Amino acid sequence: MAQAGAPPAGDKSGQGGVKPADGTDTVPVRAIPQGSWFEKIQIKFGGFHEKAGSRHLDGIYGFENKTDKDWKITAVVPSCKCQKLKMMLGAKEVPLKNKDDVSQMLKEPIVVPAGSKGRLFMQFDISGGPGPRVGDVRVDTTDPAMPSLTLTCEANIIAAYDVQPAVVNLGQMGPKEQRQWSCMVRCIVRKEWEVTKPAPPLPNGLAVTSMERKTDETGISYLIKGTYGPGLEEGAMGGIVVFLTDDKSQNFQLEVRAEVREKVKLSPRFFSFSNFPRNKSQERTVHLWPTAAKGDLEIERVEIGQCSVPREFLEVQVVAPPKLANGAPPNMITLKGLPEPIAAHRLWKLVVRLKPNIPKRVRVVRGAMKVFLKGEGFVPKPFGFNGFIRNAR
Numbered sequence: 001m002a003q004a005g006a007p008p009a010g011d012k013s014g015q016g017g018v019k020p021a022d023g024t025d026t027v028p029v030r031a032i033p034q035g036s037w038f039e040k041i042q043i044k045f046g047g048f049h050e051k052a053g054s055r056h057l058d059g060i061y062g063f064e065n066k067t068d069k070d071w072k073i074t075a076v077v078p079s080c081k082c083q084k085l086k087m088m089l090g091a092k093e094v095p096l097k098n099k100d101d102v103s104q105m106l107k108e109p110i111v112v113p114a115g116s117k118g119r120l121f122m123q124f125d126i127s128g129g130p131g132p133r134v135g136d137v138r139v140d141t142t143d144p145a146m147p148s149l150t151l152t153c154e155a156n157i158i159a160a161y162d163v164q165p166a167v168v169n170l171g172q173m174g175p176k177e178q179r180q181w182s183c184m185v186r187c188i189v190r191k192e193w194e195v196t197k198p199a200p201p202l203p204n205g206l207a208v209t210s211m212e213r214k215t216d217e218t219g220i221s222y223l224i225k226g227t228y229g230p231g232l233e234e235g236a237m238g239g240i241v242v243f244l245t246d247d248k249s250q251n252f253q254l255e256v257r258a259e260v261r262e263k264v265k266l267s268p269r270f271f272s273f274s275n276f277p278r279n280k281s282q283e284r285t286v287h288l289w290p291t292a293a294k295g296d297l298e299i300e301r302v303e304i305g306q307c308s309v310p311r312e313f314l315e316v317q318v319v320a321p322p323k324l325a326n327g328a329p330p331n332m333i334t335l336k337g338l339p340e341p342i343a344a345h346r347l348w349k350l351v352v353r354l355k356p357n358i359p360k361r362v363r364v365v366r367g368a369m370k371v372f373l374k375g376e377g378f379v380p381k382p383f384g385f386n387g388f389i390r391n392a393r
Contacts, residue, residue: 203239
């Protein structure tokens with residue numbers, strides 16, 4: 001365990017000599033409860049700019065048994081194993097070893113004589129990426145005025161790179177559309193820096209088209225541009241691009257959000273024939289329907305992709321929906337697993353059949369199919385299946 005020492009002279013926040021960034025210490029101060037032994041129950045470390053490698057802050061919680069009786073500390077429990085603790089009672093360090101069970105109680109309770117003082121040293125880990133850091137230590141005693149008290153610590157890690165905007169929202173778009181995006185990036189911790197490249201592989205549909213370096217009175221910045229689409233999967237939601245810099249330990253990321261609309265729903269996207277005898281045929285149904293209230297669709301063809309079953313033992317039947325008679329109310333059908341019913345006159349069916357007596361060399365059924373639709377703006381709809389064959393005659 002690293003030695004936890006006192007903060008430098010003039011430092012009253014328990015920061016252990018690490019300089020905080022300005023304007024980030026916004027956590028409200030907790031009131032010290034009546035009967036508390038501790039003169040400080042919360043340490044607000046403030047904000048720190050992101051850096052690579054292991055980092056920690058050293059904090060001190062002083063305490064005093066102000067009663068006229070001896071009491072015991074029975075538990076000292078950190079919220080995370082990354083927090084290293086040490087306790088001093090007067091000038092002597094006392095052990096903080098726990099029992100070999102799940103009680104979290106100390107193996108040997110610490111006797112705190114009446115009027116004695118002590119200090120709890122905590123090493124608070126702030127390694128890793130940007131964001132808030134919160135930790136706490138629970139202290140249990142036999143003092144009825146302070147049976148249990150939680151000591152807290154907070155810090156905020158500020159990203160080394162300022163990305164504006166950090167999230168690009170492209171809104172709703174079609175699977176065959178393409179939209180442009182851009183962002184500006186500045187480095188907070190270095191004056192001289194460079195973006196080298198986006199880290200491969202890029203999320204599907206995302207491309208970086210340019211990274212323009214700019215220099216002005218505020219320093220170096222980059223204008224990064226890119227595109228999302230076309231050729232997107234329906235239901236896609238965008239992705240995150242990680243950019244590498246000349247400092248291999250520090251990178252930054254940009255999130256591109258979009259909602260790629262589905263013009264056609266398919267259910268289920270995956271199904272199983274389960275466990276079936278070899279001499280029996282099997283059948284499952286996949287449904288398709290348009291998402292727009294007045295939309296329509298027509299199936300052009302169904303392609304069979306990779307399949308463990310010989311093609312002559314697998315067939316797909318396309319069943320068109322029945323026509324709706326003039327003036328007749330639609331017949332609504334509820335499909336398993338879907339919350340809303342669907343009008344029968346808009347519902348297409350794909351009946352997938354396995355014929356009996358599949359060759360004995362095939363024990364596991366696996367396959368993938370893709371449905372192609374007529375008209376502009378439609379993309380193929382994939383689905384898959386599996387199954388397990390019993391060797392019954």
